[in-house]
Amino acid sequence: MATTQEERTGVETVARAVRRFRKFVDEMPAEVLVALAVMTLSLLGAFVGFLLVSSLTIVPFLVFLTSAAYGWVRYQGLTAKVLALSTTIMTILILLLITVFIFLEALPTIRFMSDTVFGIEVPGLGIFTTQNWDAVSPPINYSMVPMIHGTVLVTLIATAVAAPLGVAAALFLSEIAPAAVREVVKPGVEILAGIPSIVYGFIGFTILSPWASDQFSLVGQGSYVFVGIIVGLMALPTVVSVAEDALSSVPESMKSGSLAMGTTDWQTMTSITLPAAFSGVSAAVLLGVGRAIGETMAATVMLRGVPKLTEPIFNAFYGQETLTSLIARNYGEADGLQMSALFVAGVILFVTVLFLSIGSQYIEWRMRKKLGGEV
Amino acid sequence: MATDFGVDEESRDTLVQSGTSSTRALAAFAVAVASVLFAISLTALFEVVTISEPIAGVPVTALLGGLLILLGGTVSMFGVGSRLGYVETDPRASAGLVAGIAFGGIWFTVASLTASQTFGLGGLGWFVVAPVIGGGAFFATILPREDVGSTVPAGALTALTGAVFLLDVIGPQWVWDLGFPDAFFVAVTAEFTIPTLTLFCSLLAGWASAKAYGGFGARGRHMGAYLLVYINALSIVGVLFVLLAFTIFKGLPGLFRGFAIGAGTGPTSTIVLFGTDITWTWPFYVPFAMEGVGLLNEFNGVLPAIFGTIWLVIGAVVFAVPLGVGAAIFLTEYAERGRFTQVVEVATNGLWSTPSIVFGLFGFAFLIPRFGGNKSLLSGALTLGFMLLPLVVITSREAMIAVPDEYRDASAALGVSKWQTIRSVVLPAALPGVVTGVILGVGRIAGETAPILLTMAGAPFTPGSETVDVIGGFQFTGAPPFVSNPALLEATSALPYQLYALITAGVGLGENVASPDQFQWATALVLLMVVLSFYAVGIAARYYFRRKLQYQ
Numbered sequence: 040m041a042t043t044q045e046e047r048t049g050v051e052t053v054a055r056a057v058r059r060f061r062k063f064v065d066e067m068p069a070e071v072l073v074a075l076a077v078m079t080l081s082l083l084g085a086f087v088g089f090l091l092v093s094s095l096t097i098v099p100f101l102v103f104l105t106s107a108a109y110g111w112v113r114y115q116g117l118t119a120k121v122l123a124l125s126t127t128i129m130t131i132l133i134l135l136l137i138t139v140f141i142f143l144e145a146l147p148t149i150r151f152m153s154d155t156v157f158g159i160e161v162p163g164l165g166i167f168t169t170q171n172w173d174a175v176s177p178p179i180n181y182s183m184v185p186m187i188h189g190t191v192l193v194t195l196i197a198t199a200v201a202a203p204l205g206v207a208a209a210l211f212l213s214e215i216a217p218a219a220v221r222e223v224v225k226p227g228v229e230i231l232a233g234i235p236s237i238v239y240g241f242i243g244f245t246i247l248s249p250w251a252s253d254q255f256s257l258v259g260q261g262s263y264v265f266v267g268i269i270v271g272l273m274a275l276p277t278v279v280s281v282a283e284d285a286l287s288s289v290p291e292s293m294k295s296g297s298l299a300m301g302t303t304d305w306q307t308m309t310s311i312t313l314p315a316a317f318s319g320v321s322a323a324v325l326l327g328v329g330r331a332i333g334e335t336m337a338a339t340v341m342l343r344g345v346p347k348l349t350e351p352i353f354n355a356f357y358g359q360e361t362l363t364s365l366i367a368r369n370y371g372e373a374d375g376l377q378m379s380a381l382f383v384a385g386v387i388l389f390v391t392v393l394f395l396s397i398g399s400q401y402i403e404w405r406m407r408k409k410l411g412g413e414v
Numbered sequence: 415m416a417t418d419f420g421v422d423e424e425s426r427d428t429l430v431q432s433g434t435s436s437t438r439a440l441a442a443f444a445v446a447v448a449s450v451l452f453a454i455s456l457t458a459l460f461e462v463v464t465i466s467e468p469i470a471g472v473p474v475t476a477l478l479g480g481l482l483i484l485l486g487g488t489v490s491m492f493g494v495g496s497r498l499g500y501v502e503t504d505p506r507a508s509a510g511l512v513a514g515i516a517f518g519g520i521w522f523t524v525a526s527l528t529a530s531q532t533f534g535l536g537g538l539g540w541f542v543v544a545p546v547i548g549g550g551a552f553f554a555t556i557l558p559r560e561d562v563g564s565t566v567p568a569g570a571l572t573a574l575t576g577a578v579f580l581l582d583v584i585g586p587q588w589v590w591d592l593g594f595p596d597a598f599f600v601a602v603t604a605e606f607t608i609p610t611l612t613l614f615c616s617l618l619a620g621w622a623s624a625k626a627y628g629g630f631g632a633r634g635r636h637m638g639a640y641l642l643v644y645i646n647a648l649s650i651v652g653v654l655f656v657l658l659a660f661t662i663f664k665g666l667p668g669l670f671r672g673f674a675i676g677a678g679t680g681p682t683s684t685i686v687l688f689g690t691d692i693t694w695t696w697p698f699y700v701p702f703a704m705e706g707v708g709l710l711n712e713f714n715g716v717l718p719a720i721f722g723t724i725w726l727v728i729g730a731v732v733f734a735v736p737l738g739v740g741a742a743i744f745l746t747e748y749a750e751r752g753r754f755t756q757v758v759e760v761a762t763n764g765l766w767s768t769p770s771i772v773f774g775l776f777g778f779a780f781l782i783p784r785f786g787g788n789k790s791l792l793s794g795a796l797t798l799g800f801m802l803l804p805l806v807v808i809t810s811r812e813a814m815i816a817v818p819d820e821y822r823d824a825s826a827a828l829g830v831s832k833w834q835t836i837r838s839v840v841l842p843a844a845l846p847g848v849v850t851g852v853i854l855g856v857g858r859i860a861g862e863t864a865p866i867l868l869t870m871a872g873a874p875f876t877p878g879s880e881t882v883d884v885i886g887g888f889q890f891t892g893a894p895p896f897v898s899n900p901a902l903l904e905a906t907s908a909l910p911y912q913l914y915a916l917i918t919a920g921v922g923l924g925e926n927v928a929s930p931d932q933f934q935w936a937t938a939l940v941l942l943m944v945v946l947s948f949y950a951v952g953i954a955a956r957y958y959f960r961r962k963l964q965y966q
Contacts, residue, residue, distance in 0.1 A: 215643060
């Protein structure tokens with residue numbers, strides 16, 4: 040494993056790479072170079088063919104397989120390295136492809152929903168400035184405001200459930216629980232994460248929703264509050280496992296030092312462990328929020344599917360629609376502009392969650408740097 | 415909570431506190447009453463106990479009210495007794511800001527609700543009453559010594575709630591209309607309010623009495639906090655247990671409808687191996703897992719969905735595991751740590767937290783046009799593979815980083831090439847971690863509904879004859895792409911989708927499903943069993959490998 044390189048300027052890096060490449064070309068026999076070139080080009084060809092929906096995609100792919108097999112037999116080490124590199128590139132490509140494709144599909148609606156501000160037409164602004172979603176009867180309008188409202192309410196409630204309970208459970212697992220109890224509770228939390236969201240949704244739909252309607256004399260079924268609670272339960276394991284990692288990454292010497300001063304365990308937790316792991320714990324909560332935003336099936340099954348704001352706006356006892364459930368409910372009969380509007384919802388979700396993920400990674404990275412561990 | 419660190423002004427010389435047993439017993443009694451109330455309120459919340467019906471001749475509200483007053487009284491008495499020196503404790507000068515803000519906030523809420531709703535005071539009355547009482551509670555918590563500050567506000571609130579129940583201010587018929595528009599009508603009923611208030615007060619007073627049991631001070635705070643943390647952990651496990659038990663209880667009747675055991679009762683299966691047919695008859699018959707849905711069936715089942723799920727998982731694993739492990743090898747073994755690995759790390763983590771429905775949209779826009787333009791098993795499997803990929807990369811990387819560098823160095827010192835080292839040293843050592851990660855990831859994607867909703871799902875009620883047969887479906891053709899497999903390019907059903915379709919179809923499942931309710935719960939149970947068996951295997955594998963590594 041290579042150690043971390045000191046900072047280099049971009050030009051130097053490129054120059055070094057070119058030099059290394061020249062040296063590589065000079066040293067290798069021509070046969071190897073040809074095999075490598077064929078592999079790379081055929082894989083590229085297969086990718087382009089796949090992108091262009093060509094039925095001939097199979098041809099470069101077969102060429103790639105043959106050349107890879109040949110390389111594997113003759114120069115196994117080099118071929119393995121090249122294959123490993125190409126899998127890495129494909130992993131990044133998938134994220135790029137997701138970004139590009141959902142943006143492309145969302146474009147028509149973004150153009151359709153333009154709005155003017157200070158006399159300048161801004162595409163996509165209407166999605167946020169208007170308030171009604173109407174896909175069937177004119178005037179057709181695709182506002183995301185009701186769904187964003189729903190997602191925000193559900194996420195707030197879910198966070199209120201998952202964050203305190205999750206952090207407390209993480210404290211319990213990492214600091215308090217005796218080994219035997221820990222061995223029971225930890226897999227329990229993991230299994231909680233394993234229960235499919237549709238099963239949560241089913242139980243919520245058949246048991247919780249009727250119960251809630253009864254308790255609060257609601258008209259019909261479906262409320263953001265109880266979807267939020269169920270989603271919070273689903274986000275809980277994420278919060279627990281990430282927060283637990285953060286708590287146990289606090290150096291043992293810090294905790295022992297505090298205990299040696301005669302503090303109780305709880306004092307050590309509140310004054311040493313939690314403050315030291317604070318950024319990691321907040322990253323855990325951020326990731327939990329991301330999970331809650333993206334949760335689909337429970338929301339789809341339990342909500343009413345009416346894309347409207349509730350009245351008054353803080354009335355979370357009525358659950359209309361979230362960004363995720365809008366997609367899951369309407370993909371069937373949607374086409375054209377409406378389908379594109381669903382992709383707009385997807386873009387909003389994707390971008391929000393990506394930001395949360397990057398944010399939490401940045402926080403974790405800073406924490407590890409601060410605690411003096413490996414970065 | 416920096417104050418926690420300071421040494422008590424009144425700390426004693428004794429290292430171990432030898433609390434007198436009788437006073438301890440009083441605090442323990444309060445904890446016990448609080449737990450009884452906690453249990454009753456939970457059963458009442460889930461309507462096992464009805465609020466309006468008396469238990470043993472005593473109305474439930476009166477019972478709860480009496481117990482709450484008893485609890486509140488005991489807690490307050492303990493605090494006051496400790497202040498006056500009747501009870502030997504070890505309190506600090508103040509209960510602290512956190513407790514003060516919490517109690518102040520609670521009393522503020524209680525006062526504002528009472529002022530505006532019960533006494534109907536307008537904005538002005540509310541404006542005066544709520545801050546005065548909330549502020550009063552805040553100062554009553556932080557100003558006196560800890561033993562009074564942390565018990566009396568909690569005890570008083572508990573006793574007040576008890577009195578409200580006992581005096582029938584909030585009785586079984588109590589309803590609070592929130593005054594929202596008709597279409598969004600919300601009214602809080604007594605069935606919800608009474609258990610919830612009891613639950614809350616029992617937690618609050620339980621915390622205070624646990625603190626008292628520890629004799630306040632650092633030890634008392636420790637006790638109070640541990641009580642809450644333990645209750646939290648217990649309730650998480652409890653929720654899990656209830657969810658599983660409930661699903662099993664509701665699902666078993668449907669699963670075992672028409673169950674038969676004995677030679678020759680089951681269906682006949684045939685597999686072709688090396689050109690010879692091997693045929694056998696199952697010695698048991700579980701129609702729900704062995705039949706599809708058909709008009710002529712005596713019992714209907716979900717066999718096609720089970721097979722759909724199996725093939726989906728196989729497809730996703732075949733796609734994601736080689737890619738993910740390859741990427742992990744490159745990142746840990748070949749690449750220099752720097753910008754590039756950092757970008758890949760951020761990308762994989764971002765991919766891992768991307769909502770599943772976004773993967774579904776991507777599969778819909780990217781894969782479906784490339785595989786014949788309609789929903790298919792192949793696009794579903796690939797979409798799930800995309801979801802699985804980041805997890806495989808992350809867990810494989812972790813497992814490979816955990817392989818000690820000495821292994822690599824020792825191998826290199828023997829003159830073994832880099833790739834040989836990876837193949838015969840690093841990969842075998844990292845295998846347990848990779849396998850465990852993959853199994854847990856598979857458990858997760860096997861239950862995913864949202865992505866296959868958009869990429870794969872066909873008709874939910876599939877006849878048994880349409881069970882996918884991927885192995886038998888391969889055909890070779892003369893034109894590119896030379897290989898075709900109609901089974902891969904057709905829509906089929908899968909367990910999570912089947913359950914979703916059953917929920918949205920509601921009661922109108924048609925005549926071919928005799929009792930829809932049983933059918934739904936049995937589907938949920940089968941799905942849960944499939945997913946949780948992956949988890950069980952994954953968790954068991956982790957324990958097995960960990961133990962094995964420890965012995966080494």
